Amino acid sequence: MQRKIMEIVAGFLVILATVGVIGGSLLYEDRLNREVKTIELLAEAPERGNWNPPVINLTKGEPVRIKIRNIDTVSHGFTIPELGIGLAGAAEIKPGQVATIDFVPQRTGTFKYMCTAWCSAQHMQMTGKIIISEN
């Protein structure tokens, strides 16, 4: 009987170490994203895929968090010049790092967003669109 209990505990520990770690990480990440509407934006140099997604749809008046993940191997930047939105401080996202921008869209329309750090020969093509609409 004691053997059986040992086995059940052991099996539970293995599941905790594998499925538990994976599930826990995914749950934690989901919880962080639920605090406010979060849009994940992946930064890659143009020759490696460019911004993903290229088009971001937002709603006027709804607070949004843009989480910019630099999954590339060079630094990138971010700005929406027409809305005056950009990165604070160092103004550059290192590879492997994540920058967060919280704002509330006040205007409707189509705006350009772009990279602000010289990251490749095609840096000037590293742009995308933000479309803000009424409810």
Next chain:
Amino acid sequence: MTEKILGLIPVDWRFELTSLPYIRKIIKSRWMPFLPIVLNLSVFTVILMAGYVGGVSTGNYNFGIMFVWIVWWLLLMMVMVPFFSRIWCMVCPLPAFGEWLQRLGFTGVRNKLFGLNRKWPKSLKNMWLVNFLFLGTTYTTGFLTTRPIATFILLMSIIIGSIALMIVFEKRNFCKYIGCPVGGFLGLYSNMAVTEIRARDPQICKDHKHKDCVIGNEKGHSCPWMILPFDIGRNTYCGMCLECFKTCPYDNMAINLRPPATDLLVDKNRGLDEAWKAFIMLGIAIFFFLIMQGNNGLLKDWANAKTTEGYLTFVGLHSIFNLLLIPGVFLVFVYASRALGSKEIQLKKLFTNFSYTLVPLGLIAWIAFSFGLLFPNSSYVLHVLSDPFAWGWDLFGTAKFPWTPFLTGVMPYFQIGTLLFGLVLSLDIGFKISKQTFQNRDQAVRGFIPIAAFLTVTTIFLIWLFTG
């Protein structure tokens, strides 16, 4: 008169670490080493997840890359192997699934293992396969150590391969002879370790006919590493799984502290497979240094496969250097040793025996190489601990910790000191092996001189390469 390592510690000096009752109790529990394995498994889950999620993003900010190629590799070379022999094998999570499947359980004992339980062919019961497997893995070092997905693919392949092969072949054949890329160097370099597992009182084993350690009983499995715990000559194939501590009815197994490198003096199962492992490890230390810490951009472009021709050139040079050039140069010195010492000794025997002098040199070369990674790049580990998947987390507040090299000014002195110590130890072992192999002391002294010259020239070359 007893021989002494470095003229200081008698070769047969031992201190039994398991003489403390509390330690022995822990070792005999069936939760050991299961619990450390599960803990390790949780870290590996993070490594695999980070590798998968990381894709081709930058390696230095990836948990998988950092924890495998910096944390684990450095710990292995600088701490685990020299001090604790094959202790990694004790806690390795990669074959754990295969072994749990064989045993149809986690902590229980099952004497008829699940699976085909095929025996591994005798002709392949050596290091040749893992030599080539390791060499093959090093061809991919440019990607393996920089692209997270490559590390994921390697580790997953070993896990899946081990499950498949452990259902076919019995016990730990996978770990010993088939699928672990680092099994070869763990086996050979563990001969250097200051720790060993041996039977405490050989007389008890002599009188004990029913060898529970080999056959197994209700307390534990028959030795999964398929060695004879009552007669372990060298550390090479003991994976420290601790089953024999559990099965022995006389409580006669022990973990001992001992002087370094004593196994290199044990003339048992020496072979050319291990000789080539020694050459390969030395050669790879040199090639990896050139790629990772050298200043030649062309070689790096080759290793990074910027062009196909360049990559193939690298693979070719790497192979020739390790498999032919280093053994070839060594052969010349062995030939000189035979000419000076005694022509009656077989060249093959002399060559094989003296190749073991490259084991201290090789391990120390790797430790010196590891200093070159530790001081400049270990600070990345703080970042990946807080943000393992590059999702913007900051678990411990160190996500923004910048790249911080430290003590780079004294780093070369660590390397030189280690290499000179390695030379002294290699010379000591070299002369003792010379005395074992030649027929009298005069021959041993004369035959030693060319080998000593080779060891010295190699050490000077390494000092120049690393720090000059």
Next chain:
Amino acid sequence: MRTINKFFMGALIFALLAGPLFVLAQSEEPKEKVITIEAKKFSYAPETVEVNKGDRVTIRFISTDVHHGLYIDGYELETNARPGQDGSITFTADETGKFVMRCSVTCGPFHPYMIGYLKVKPDYRLFGSIWLALGIFIGSILLVSRRQKP
């Protein structure tokens, strides 16, 4: 040969070895040096920079493709440059030896392996360690060739 004679001979050879090494270690007059280092993925041009002890060195650091950096081991100096920028630094090479120069700005997969060498001559440390290694060699031969007591 009697053991004591052997030891004297060995010690003499060892001491004499210091001679050629000493000659190699002759230093030169310190000068002003300006060196341009061009960084690209994943190496520097030139790959090795050689100066003499005491030189006042200015490194004009430029990048030809992306943002690169230059960190000098031992001296613990750092600079970086985007294409079009000039990351010049000036320092006095008062420490001798080989110092690794590493890229300090993540610039691609092989970034941690992007390395150049700064050599400040004479390399006393190298000559000293070689001398020690040779001493260990001579010492080991002498040690093992002691005549055993009958």
